[in-house]
Amino acid sequence: MFILGVVLAVLIGVSLGLLGGGGSILTVPILLYVFRLPPEQAIASSLLVVGATSAAALIPHARGGRVRWRTGLSFGAASMAGAYLGGRLSAHIPPSVLLLAFGAMMLLTAGAMLRGRREARPDAAETGSPLARIVAQGLAVGAVTGLVGAGGGFLVVPALVLLGRLPMTAAVGTSLLVIALNSAAGLAGHLARTELPYGVALPVAAAAVLGSFVGSRLAGRVAPDTLRRGFAWFVLAMAIFVLGQEVPRLFGVSVSLARHWPIFVAAHGALLLVAVAQTARRQRLAHAG
Secondary structure, eight states, X not given: OHHHHXXXXXXXXXXXXXXXXXXXXXXXXXXXXXXXXXXXXXXXXXXXXXXHHHXXXXXXXXXXXXXXXXXXXXXXXXXXXXXXXXXXXXXXXXXXXXXXXXXXXXXXXHHHHHHOOOOOOTTOOTTOSOHHHHHHHHHHHHHHHHHHOOOSHHHHHHIIIIISOOOHHHHHHHHHHHHXXXXXXXXXXXXXTXXXXXXXXXXXXXXXXXXXXXXXHHHTXXXXXXXXXXXXXXXXXXXXXXXXXXXXXXXXXXXXXXXXXXXXXXXXHHHHXXXXXXXXXXXXXXXXX
């Protein structure tokens, strides 16, 4: 199971590098259901994994000009405060409640991304949202980051696309900056009360970093609309998995979906491959025409 978990961790990096999010949605269940960590350690460890992976994936995006630094730093500064406070607050909330909140937030995010909204032009100036709205959004995303161990990408990307009016490619790159900042602050809040299992967290982080370089190289080659819809369907699938595992427990019913977790991860990998294949086909047809 340890080897399987490390192999699956590569997809964490691919997801972050390609989609600018989704890494935490993979990381938390992998640590919970494959490595069998307690929820507190899984949430804290996911922040280390996602933070390190996001920082690594940020480099090729920055070189490709897909990072809006002013927007990212403004958003990230506010979200760091929320992430630290969320990390401290999580000590007073039952783990089952945190996981249910995690699943519910994923459902809302998937719905927003599937509905979509007109994106900003690729050459739009970095004006984005007013500062007050960016700060408010950052605090809210950061609080979720600290509470449930999510780096925030599955919230940051929609916020940057739907509210910040960034094109999807810029939102992906910029979100990695925010996720790295969020994860660092959230981890600081958790370390005050949780000891990290470094024997698990570090190998998973190393595998995820390797995957992030693959995802980052693919990011500039996949159509933005394909990225947005693929991201949304993936988040929806993960929400169903987490809620299907946790909701029955509210009624004293034990449902184990953990053995099916590799199927969900394989489906995610297939989704990424389909997205790349569709874009490559469109490019060939465009050149042929």
